Amino acid sequence: MGRLENKVALLTGAASGIGLSTAQLMAKEGAKVVIADYNEEGAKKAAEDIKADGGEASGIFLDASKADSIKEAVDFTVEKYGTLTIMHNHVGLTNLKKDLDVVNIDLDEWDRLMNVNTKSALLGSRYAIPHMQKAGGGSIINTVSIGAIDGDSTRTAYGASKAAVANMTKYIAAQYGKDNIRCNSIAPGLILTPSAEENLPQQVREIFLKYNALPYHGQPEDIGHAAVYLASDESKFMTGQMLVIDGGYTITNPVIADFNKLMNS
Template sequence: MARVENKVALVTGGASGIGLSSASLLAKEGAKVVIADFNLEGAQEAAKQINEQGGNALGIFLDASKESSIQEAVEYTVEQYGKINVLVNNVGGTNLRKDIDVVNLDLEEWDRLMDLNLKSVLLGSRFAIPHMIKDGGGAIINTTSMAGFAGDSVRTAYGASKAGVINLTKYIATQYGKQNIRCNAVAPGLILTPAAKNSLSPELLDTFMRYNQLPYHGEPDDIGNTVLFLASDESKFITGQTIKVEGGHYLSNPTIPDFKEQMNG
């Protein structure tokens, strides 16, 4: 119950799903947590729930597309708790009506997603690192995606931005490791967040399950527990890595389920 005791964490996009799981688990294990989200009411409600369970959390507004808002979130964290030891860069999104194939995608959406998904990671790290250095080090955990490793018929800008997060993670780890700052990333596959449950049909979920190596889908806590591990001193010799948490979905030759079906038929 004290894996991150006395640490202070800022979790962006923390009002729901993966971010909420990360914030809740960090608080449960002793961290003081600031939950920053575009959904202010959701962030405050998440903080309230953590506090009612004996944790220590605050909820604030964050527009991750704006540099000033990101800087304010970092400075608020330091003002309230005196330091920042852990930064979870978890904001991300896409719009499947605009983020489609290369020829037809909306170029304004491309720019928006590069700001939201990639530049926000740069800026959060940029503002947090000087404070971490003053306090003797820290841990940065970036939420990327398996879309950063594999191509798709749509989500071109999303995938490119998430691939950028994977490489930016290595650059941060390389540039600030000697100051005792570790930077790692987590790449989720399909995770049954509330948004996913509300938007994915049973048929689509069955398709994903067909290609998973494990007989179940991922849950937010599967990512939250990975974030907790990377924030804790248990991972003190791990940096610059992207941990894939995706149930083995991308592990094997993609034709194997089809071959198995044919052989069993």
């Protein structure tokens, strides 16, 4: 407890799932948190639940496709709590019906995902950095994806947009490190959020589990704990890095699961 005492965090896209778990864990560690989400009702409820648990939080509306809305979220945070020292750019949209392979992808969807997933992280950082400079430093955390690392048969725009954020993380770290501002990213694998549990068929979950090095799926708090670490002074000598938290999904030769099955048959 208290690892984030006296810190103020703004988390975008945090009304549910990984973002919500991260906000709850940051609040438990002493941070004042602002939950900004398109689902304003969900953001406000999440904040009320945190306060009922003894933390300090506010929930506000955010349209991550609009620069003014992102700036307003940053301004609200500073006006409410006096500073901003943790910026968690967590927004990530996807569309399985339109974000397809390169030949068939809807180009309007490409533009939308690039604007929301990549530009929102740029703008969140852009508006947060001056306040972090005034505060004497801060930590920017960008949620990316294992889709930023490996290719896939679909979700081309999602993967490309998150790869752009992963690389932008290094640029931010390089440009503002002398101001004591760190920037790191987290690349989750399959995480069993309530939405994933509701929408992912068991067959899909088993495919991921087959190729995980570990014998279980990730939970939202697995990412939340990593974000707390990156937000805390425990990671004060770490910047420009990507934490891949995927149960070992991306570390192995892709045929190992099939070879193990063959050897044990």
